[in-house]
Amino acid sequence: MSTIKLLSFDLDDTLWLSAPTIHKAEQAFYQHLQLHAPALVAKFSPEALREHRLKYLRAQPNLRHHISQWRTDSLRQALIESGYGKQSSEMASAAFAVFIAARQQVLLLEHCTTVLQELSKNYVLISLTNGNADLSNLAISNHFSASYRAEELGAAKPAAPLFLEALKHAGCRPEEGIHIGDNINDDIFGAKEVGMHAIQARFAADAPPPHPLADQHFNDWRELPALIRQLEAKLKTS
Ligand SMILES: [Mg+2]
Structure with a gap:
């Protein structure tokens, strides 16, 4: 028994x-980048940034189990590629904070x-x-x-x-x-x-x-x- x-x-x-929640979080994330990282936005459309993130994961597959770190690290890499140099880590953390705050706004x-x-x-x-x-x-x-x-x-x-x-x-x-x-x-x-x-x-x-x-x-x-x-x-x- x-x-x-x-x-x-x-x-x-x-x-x-999840779809409407993540869609809104992605929008907030990209809007933050439009304001704070114009050189990145000039180089990466939302789709291109997503593609960059997936490519980053293919190079480091273990990040699949650490999705917050994956998003932050891959954005830092995209910021470096956009010429932000040493500021990139701090900028990536700030953008991730915007994403994760929006990610918690669930219905x-x-x-x-x-x-x-x-x-x-x-x-x-x-x-x-x-x-x-x-x-x-x-x-x-x-x-x-x-x-x-x-x-x-x-x-x-x-x-x-x-x-x-x-x-x-x-x-x-x-x-x-x-x-x-x-x-x-x-x-x-x-x-x-x-x-x-x-x-x-x-x-x-x-x-x-x-x-x-x-x-x-x-x-x-x-x-x-x-x-x-x-x-x-x-x-x-x-
Ligand atoms: Mg599920």
């Missing part, structure tokens, strides 16, 4: 839509807050993200026992470390945990690999169809508590 103790949640495209999906509040009464809630959103800036963080980011652990989902950290914090076995997220590989496959259950969140416009590996799927936050209860009932009888 198994009961569920831990609910771990992905953030982007699970608690809020929670409808009913997400009330459902999380309800679930927190019966389960340990932990957030697990590969992104650089910081849950501690949001009021809903009150409902979470802990929040782990890939860049802090140096390993991104689907690798086990984030899931194992959540299980350790909650003091439970993998089969006593459900991970809820949108990405088939990072969230669903990753959770299943460590032996947790997985519920697929389908909110993004380009969300993939329900995946056979997921135990349940939802696209309305009000559905989630019943899905968890159904899964618990199934586990008790199996």
Whole structure:
């Protein structure tokens, strides 16, 4: 017999839509550069700067697990290439601060807050993200026992470390945990690999169809508590 103790949640495209959030943050980032780094803007369009960032990652693939450092370091390199020399480090840090502040301006999906509040009464809630959103800036963080980011652990989902950290914090076995997220590989496959259950969140416009590996799927936050209860009932009888 198994009961569920831990609910771990992905953030982007699970608690809020990532595309509008990141789009606004990218705009704020580039607008800051238009004001403070005209020589860079003359050399790099927003698309060219994005291409430069991807090229930088190809040269240093480990930065994939440190996305804040990746954005800052690659911008510093672009600033150096634009002739800013020694000022480049400081300028890159200032531009990143603008990006990350805008990145935290998320619009929670409808009913997400009330459902999380309800679930927190019966389960340990932990957030697990590969992104650089910081849950501690949001009021809903009150409902979470802990929040782990890939860049802090140096390993991104689907690798086990984030899931194992959540299980350790909650003091439970993998089969006593459900991970809820949108990405088939990072969230669903990753959770299943460590032996947790997985519920697929389908909110993004380009969300993939329900995946056979997921135990349940939802696209309305009000559905989630019943899905968890159904899964618990199934586990008790199996
Ligand atoms: Mg996600």
